[in-house]
Amino acid sequence: MPSPDVQDLSKVEEGLDALDSPATTRTEPGWRRFVRSALPPLVALVLLVAVWQALWAAAFWPEFQLPAPLAVWSRFEELAETGRIWEVLWTSIHRAVLGFLTALVIATPLGLLVAKVRVVRAAIGPLLSGLQSLPSVAWVPAAILWFGLNDATIYFVVLLGSVPSIANGLVAGIDQIPPILPRVGKTLGAGRFAAARHILLPAALPGYIAGLKQGWAFSWRSLMAAELIAQSPDLGLGLGAYLNEGSNFNDMPTVITAILLILLVGIGIDLLVFRPIERAVLRTRGLTGALT
Amino acid sequence: MTATLEHVQSGTAVSLSGVSKVFGRGPQAVVALDGVDLKVAPGEFVCLLGASGCGKSTLLNLVAGLDAPTGGSIELNTSRPAVMFQEAALMPWLTAARNIDLPLRLAGFGKADRKAKVAELLELVRLGGAGHKRPHELSGGMRQRVALARSLAATQRVQGTDEPALLLMDEPFAALDAITRDVLQGELLRVYERTSTAVLFVTHDVREAVRLGQRVVLLSSRPGRVVQEWSTQDGAAEALTEEITARLREVISTHAKS
Structure with a gap:
């Protein structure tokens, strides 16, 4: 005779729930995470600077081709002390952010249309993927002829760089939704718009965010290309123009400082803005494979 | 959802008459369902039983409105049917x-x-x-x-509704281990007793069908037709399980090549 306790279904069920639930992973202490994730890139950076210093000390190349790390550092300090750095950074970053946000507003409905409307996909789907492999710097000459040397040219190039990435990311995200989810949505009573808002968009979010990340990278590098090529006092002094200035004066420390700043902004925005969003989105879905 | 309602009420919740479904066209066409007649009373628990390819999932999709029948008609006197799939989704x-x-x-x-x-x-x-x-x-x-x-x-509506509810279940426990399946079958019966919903439950497991359903309907494969149906209300479950299993084997044997 089984005991009455075991006969009680709720007890059995509780036991099963406890046994079958996936084990929750414990969070590791902060310093260990720091050691594991931040230390390797720091060590790599230190090594890189050490090799650079050694190459400079060996004097393989003349000074104007390979300056000392310290020479670049003092140029950076000079830029920071005169406050010019803020002007340069502001000019470029506010353009990139504005361009990126505009691209977001254009690309999101565009991506939805391409993903959900067969004719639209057939018509512009290939074009959208093709545009991704066309370096947007190729548009600079045309844009200068169309719009002249002003902000319109810059934004045009930035948009052509980032809109395809964001739209394609959204399309990929929607294509990868398990077909059962929209079906379930239908049986739960979701109409076309409710399904888009409550099921399609949240389900496509991981792909969409990957597209946003790439879209940001593309808009940043398109901007740099545009600033580097389109030279005019009307355009203000952005990072690209600053880089060009260094090149014109054969001033290698300025050139390297500009390149490092461009890298720093690109990586910084990715790490400070997109990485946390991506982590949060993946974590709630249990997609922690890439995060450990 | 609190009161235990009179389960099998008069009238019909779902009525299928001469429902057929053909996939594809011309020589490649596959007849999934052929002239299926089926009635489910409000609050009734009906199990649809059949081997692979008998179109039981197709039938459920038709009732759920996820797909349209090629012929025949489906009449629902219920609120929009709720559906449960093999995966929780x-x-x-x-x-x-x-x-x-x-x-x-x-x-x-x-x-x-x-x-x-x-x-x-x-x-x-x-x-x-x-x-x-x-x-x-x-x-x-x-x-x-x-x-x-x-x-x-x-199945719930803001205004409340006089229409009976209908729950469509497409092998919801098939992917679970045997112990969990057993417990969940018990759970489903308990929940069913506490609600007034009708259930159309698709399975390929005879034992499950006999345990859960008040009525078991056997479908043949390719094309799917209603072969026979049994009431589980009278008689011993063990004997009924054997009888239905024998009939199911018979139906499947007709598909042997030789």
Whole structure:
């Protein structure tokens, strides 16, 4: 005779729930995470600077081709002390952010249309993927002829760089939704718009965010290309123009400082803005494979 | 959802007459269903039994309105049927509670109302303490219970409704291990007793069909037709299981090549 306790279904069920639930992973202490994730890139950076210093000390190349790390550092300090750095950074970053946000507003409905409307996909789907492999710097000459040397040219190039990435990311995200989810949505009573808002968009979010990340990278590098090529006092002094200035004066420390700043902004925005969003989105879905 | 209603009431919840479904056209056409007649009374629990390819899932999709029949007619005297699939198919970005909340939101319930209903449904499937968990933190059985609560939520209407509810279940326990399946069958019966919903339950497991259903309907394969049906109300379950299994084997044997 089984005991009455075991006969009680709720007890059995509780036991099963406890046994079958996936084990929750414990969070590791902060310093260990720091050691594991931040230390390797720091060590790599230190090594890189050490090799650079050694190459400079060996004097393989003349000074104007390979300056000392310290020479670049003092140029950076000079830029920071005169406050010019803020002007340069502001000019470029506010353009990139504005361009990126505009691209977001254009690309999101565009991506939805391409993903959900067969004719639209057939018509512009290939074009959208093709545009991704066309370096947007190729548009600079045309844009200068169309719009002249002003902000319109810059934004045009930035948009052509980032809109395809964001739209394609959204399309990929929607294509990868398990077909059962929209079906379930239908049986739960979701109409076309409710399904888009409550099921399609949240389900496509991981792909969409990957597209946003790439879209940001593309808009940043398109901007740099545009600033580097389109030279005019009307355009203000952005990072690209600053880089060009260094090149014109054969001033290698300025050139390297500009390149490092461009890298720093690109990586910084990715790490400070997109990485946390991506982590949060993946974590709630249990997609922690890439995060450990 | 509190009172135990008179289960088998008069009238019909679902009525299928001469329903057929053909996939494809011309010589490649596959007849999935051929002249299926079936009636389900309000509050009745009917199991559709059949081997692979008998079109039982197709039939369920037709009743759910996910697909249209090629011929015949389907009449529903119920609110929009709720569906449960073999996979729980929970929204992975929502917690268990928010998954149950989703159909209530879509139906336009107010916030306080939704909160109360979600708590009630979570209690009903004995997941009171797991509402904050995400699907990936739940076991397969727990996920399927959330899916059950969610489909029950999908039968609710703001104004309340006189129409009986209908729950369509497409092998909901087939992917679970035997112990969990056994427990969930018991759970389903318990939940069924406490609601007034009619259930159309698709399975290929004779034992499951006999245990759960008040009526078992056997479908043949390619094309799917109703072969025979049994009531489980009278007679011993063991003998009935054997009888139905024998008949099922017979039906499957007709598909042998030689």
